[in-house]
Amino acid sequence: MAFRIDDMDRKILGELQRDAGQSLDEIAKNVGSSKTPVWNRIRKMKEAGIIGQQTVLLDAEALGFEATFFVLIRTSEHEADWQNKFLSALRDRPEVQEAHRLAGDIDYILKVRVKNARAYDVFYQALISEVKIHNVTALLSMEELKSTVSLPL
Template identity: 45%
Template sequence: MPELDNIDRAILRLLAADASLSLNDIADKVGLTATPCWKRIKRMEEVGIIKGRVAVLDADKLGLPVSVFVSVETSDHSAEWLARFALAIAETPEIVGAWRMSGDVDYLLHVVVQDIAAYDSFYRKLIAAVPLRNVSSRFAMERMKDGALPI
């Protein structure tokens, strides 16, 4: 992994805040011309530091105001079970984030749905897809921060 200098970090902060900035805008803000700025961005893409560029959408305005954090525990840690679980995660659009955890919870899922009935439907599909020992849901009351990485 290449070392990042202050200019690389400044570029990353700008892209994380607004990926729609033009190359010229980024270059101006970090004190470079377009070509060396582009080369730095390209290098960071090639090594995987920049994984992609996305638009941040407003879930409420898109009719998906319910955010649920789902803790999943399983008693089966076989490769077959994990493959089925990974497939279920990949094929379920309501799951917008998924992590394998340490501690007393095996997996943590971030689920976004339109209402409680939609969550219930999601839940029923999840438990039908793979056997689970325990599922615990926590409904977010308010999004207090949704920020970029501390670069």
């Protein structure tokens, strides 16, 4: 049976997306409820898989990661063996923040966060030494205009 969320669940999720570090008392106050019902709803949504891993968002630039590259990959390889090797190579590299398999002319797109262009080249050289790739295009983001992990509830 699918878990159904109601308006109160949406309010709670909105508060958690805004700041998951809030106390239960703060969340309850902000959604117009009390602590125990909010805790029960959060627990149920965790059990249902609606709420996943909780983490902290870091300021990449403050930590010296000033370059974001979007890497477009075309491959002539589509066998399971190649895909497993490629996926393993991506998982082993913390610079890869996102990886998507696409429909269309481009097979994959990666979001790669590094300190600078030289660090990107090190990443690129390591990747192509492990996995055969037909074509790679790297696009440097000049400015991040919007970034969010929040869903439009």
